Structures are given as C-alpha cells and as structure tokens.
Amino acid sequence: MADIDAGLLYHLPLAEIEKVMFYKRDEVTSDLICCDVKIAGKTWMFHEALGGWDLLIAHLSGLPGFRSDALATISQPPFAASETVAFRR
Structure with a gap:
C-alpha cells in the first residue's frame, strides 16, 4: 500500500465509516x-x-465517539495479541 495522504483520506469520508479497529501483529x-x-x-x-x-x-479522531485511548489500550503488554474497536456505527 502507498503512503497515506489527503487523496487516500478522501476515499474515507467520516460520515460513511462503519467501523475502526486497532490491533497489533507480532513481527518477532x-x-x-x-x-x-x-x-x-x-x-x-x-x-x-x-x-x-x-x-x-x-482523520479518524474526527469520528463521533472515537476512542482516543484505543492505541494505548492495545500497545501493552508487548507481543501479546490485542485488539479494540475504536468506533462502530
């Protein structure tokens, strides 16, 4: 995937986003x-x-009710599977 820029974000209008989920992958x-x-x-x-x-x-932080703590929630403990839904419509 290419870098994230304004052109890509244009395709993600906040009013149409159904769900945002953060998770981490163990990369060894x-x-x-x-x-x-x-x-x-x-x-x-x-x-x-x-x-x-x-x-x-x-951009995603502009969603109503977006969980701004989502990234912090999944970051600990290291190397443990973790995911959280930051927004759901």
Whole structure:
C-alpha cells in the first residue's frame, strides 16, 4: 500500500465509516500496530509503518465517539495479541 495522504483520506469520508479497529501483529522482534477501517462493506487495512499514519489517526479522531485511548489500550503488554474497536456505527 502507498503512503497515506489527503487523496487516500478522501476515499474515507467520516460520515460513511462503519467501523475502526486497532490491533497489533507480532513481527518477532517488535509489534506492528494496525488499523482496519470498514466503509461501504470494504475493509481498508493500514499500519503504523506507512507514511502519513499520523494523518490517518487525526482523520479518524474526527469520528463521533472515537476512542482516543484505543492505541494505548492495545500497545501493552508487548507481543501479546490485542485488539479494540475504536468506533462502530
């Protein structure tokens, strides 16, 4: 996947997002924080190593009732499976 930019975020209008879920993947020596965004029956998958990750988080933070603590919730303990729904319509 290409980096996250305004052009990509255009395809994720807040009014149409159905669900946002954060989870982490064990990458052997580190965890990779991931985010799935469900919109119009399609799931867009992102991860923190992509350029523009901060733009995605800022965009999703505009959702009503978005759980701003979601990233902190899944980050600990390291290497343990963890996921949380940050938004659901």
